[in-house]
Amino acid sequence: KHVWELKYHHGNLVAVHRDAVYVAYVLTGNNGGNVRVISRKSANRVLLKSFTGAVMDIAFALSDDVCLAAVDEAGNLFVYFFAMEGDNIVSNLALHIKMDTDNIETDRSFTRIIWCPYMPEDDNEDGPDPSKMLV
Numbered sequence: 001k002h003v004w005e006l007k008y009h010h011g012n013l014v015a016v017h018r019d020a021v022y023v024a025y026v027l028t029g030n031n032g033g034n035v036r037v038i039s040r041k042s043a044n045r046v047l048l049k050s051f052t053g054a055v056m057d058i059a060f061a062l063s064d065d066v067c068l069a070a071v072d073e074a075g076n077l078f079v080y081f082f083a084m085e086g087d088n089i090v091s092n093l094a095l096h097i098k099m100d101t102d103n104i105e106t107d108r109s110f111t112r113i114i115w116c117p118y119m120p121e122d123d124n125e126d127g128p129d130p131s132k133m134l135v
Contacts, residue, residue: 010110011057015068022066022082026055035070037082039089046089052076059113069113075099
């Protein structure tokens with residue numbers, strides 16, 4: 001049973017990949033926030049636990065690659081890539097930017113993840129690179 005506090009969130013607590021195969025949603029754990037990612041094809045799932053406090057926003061990249069970004073209430077940014085290996089979902093932490101909380105006093109309740117659509121250049125035929133789409 002999942003119990004969510006009834007309050008307004010500026011970020012997304014549920015995200016769906018553009019191909020609608022992967023779904024991610026935020027959970028509240030004992031030591032802070034967690035993110036569950038599920039494959040709708042296989043019903044397999046993985047739990048991401050490396051967050052400090054509540055998860056404020058999650059979003060999948062607008063690309064063929066299954067790439068999920070998440071930001072926690074401490075301002076830490078995480079970017080994960082996912083792939084199927086057999087029947088299991090494998091997560092790979094590609095980027096972790098840790099917020100320096102000693103020097104910054106700010107309200108992080110408005111922290112958001114925004115992926116911008118990538119406009120390919122004429123000479124790029126490899127497809128969109130998720131690293132060029134994170135804002």
